[in-house]
Amino acid sequence: xxxxxxxxxxxxxxxxxxxxxxxxxxxxxxxxxxxxxxxxxxxxxxxxxxxxxxxxxxxxxxxxxxxxxxxxxxxxxxxxxxxxxxxxxxxxxxxxxxxxxxxxxxxxxxxxx
Amino acid sequence: xxxxxxxxxxxxxxxxxxxxxxxxxxxxxxxxxxxxxxxxxxxxxxxxxxxxxxxxxxxxxxxxxxxxxxxxxxxxxxxxxxxxxxxxxxxxxxxxxxxxxxxxxxxxxxxxxxxxxx
Numbered sequence: 001x002x003x004x005x006x007x008x009x010x011x012x013x014x015x016x017x018x019x020x021x022x023x024x025x026x027x028x029x030x031x032x033x034x035x036x037x038x039x040x041x042x043x044x045x046x047x048x049x050x051x052x053x054x055x056x057x058x059x060x061x062x063x064x065x066x067x068x069x070x071x072x073x074x075x076x077x078x079x080x081x082x083x084x085x086x087x088x089x090x091x092x093x094x095x096x097x098x099x100x101x102x103x104x105x106x107x108x109x110x111x112x113x
Numbered sequence: 114x115x116x117x118x119x120x121x122x123x124x125x126x127x128x129x130x131x132x133x134x135x136x137x138x139x140x141x142x143x144x145x146x147x148x149x150x151x152x153x154x155x156x157x158x159x160x161x162x163x164x165x166x167x168x169x170x171x172x173x174x175x176x177x178x179x180x181x182x183x184x185x186x187x188x189x190x191x192x193x194x195x196x197x198x199x200x201x202x203x204x205x206x207x208x209x210x211x212x213x214x215x216x217x218x219x220x221x222x223x224x225x226x227x228x229x230x231x
Contacts (some may be wrong), residue, residue, distance in 0.1 A: 032218060042207055043119075043224035044157075090156065099145050099210040099218045103156045 006104035019078040031109035032094035066067045119223035136207030142187035143209035151204040197230045
């Protein structure tokens with residue numbers, strides 16, 4: 001069975017410092033993995049996706065994530081946080097061979113001035 | 114490309130009435146559409162999957178007679194909340210997919226509809 005675990009429900013960082021949002025997955029097959037961001041009362045915006053090409057994936061707004069099969073992880077990072085990064089972040093795994101998504105429980109990122 | 118719209122963005126209705134939410138794929142034909150529900154400060158919960166021209170597949174615990182889904186065309190799916198009650202108040206998000214080159218699967222999300230039942 002496929003699943004995804006976001007290890008932190010809340011993360012606080014100071015503006016200008018690095019961001020690390022952790023995600024571990026469980027999948028019997030080579031998964032497709034995604035990170036989405038959701039600002040308050042808004043829909044989901046795709047940050048980046050991994051679909052079995054390069055293991056280091058670069059996304060929008062300076063975010064990137066590295067697929068590590070040995071650790072079954074897909075952590076999201078950004079070198080320097082901006083106030084506008086404050087939002088909810090969801091790690092998602094796609095069920096192999098289907099369109100169906102499994103969502104993590106989300107991580108709320110707070111950026112301190 | 115791959116833009117999905119929802120209408121309305123916000124709706125307030127009285128208890129006992131029905132409300133319809135539309136989900137449209139604007140620049141592609143969607144083979145499959147999904148409906149999600151999101152409670153405050155929680156993750157998205159998949160309610161149902163619909164394919165054009167066939168009945169929706171509901172997730173366990175979702176009342177299909179209460180949440181009617183119609184997928185009449187490759188660009189439009191509707192969710193009707195029937196006999197709405199305050200506990201149906203929530204943020205409803207749809208998504209749409211098509212099979213991309215290389216067989217990749219990705220969902221494209223609408224901006225969501227905030228339903229408030231008074």
